[in-house]
């Protein structure tokens with residue numbers, strides 16, 4: 001008998017975490033990080049429970065895995081999630097160097113129960129994105145203002161820096 005846990009089983013567990021989380025005052029999302037050597041870390045949505053808009057299930061799973069493993073680099077890991085990751089979670093997975101993402105429900109399913117995932121995806125496609133949230137570059141004209149590149153120059157010259 002094999003004890004190998006399959007992708008389908010990790011995804012099924014993510015869905016069960018999501019449902020259980022609803023009954024525990026959380027949003028209907030669950031996720032797991034599974035490392036290349038099979039260590040698994042759960043995450044559930046705690047946005048309203050913790051007043052933390054970044055506490056999506058996927059981010060919570062990434063944070064838990066990184067904390068427990070003592071690393072900021074999840075290279076080789078898979079992110080399983082009960083619902084397609086939003087742009088924040090996709091970016092978080094990219095920064096964590098997650099190798100691949102597997103999801104069950106999609107952004108349109110999330111939209112059908114009032115979650116804004118699809119709207120936020122459109123934000124990145126939309127030329128008129130300023131109508132949702134303006135993002136602008138601002139020049140600092142005051143002679144006493146720090147140069148925008150000052151932090152990068154300092155970073156570049158630091159021999160003890162930890163690249164990521």
Ligand SMILES: Nc1ccnc(=O)[nH]1
Pocket residue numbers: 027029030044045055056057058083084085086089110115117
């Ligand atoms: N995909 C997701 C959307 C919203 N919240 C979550 O935790 N996950």
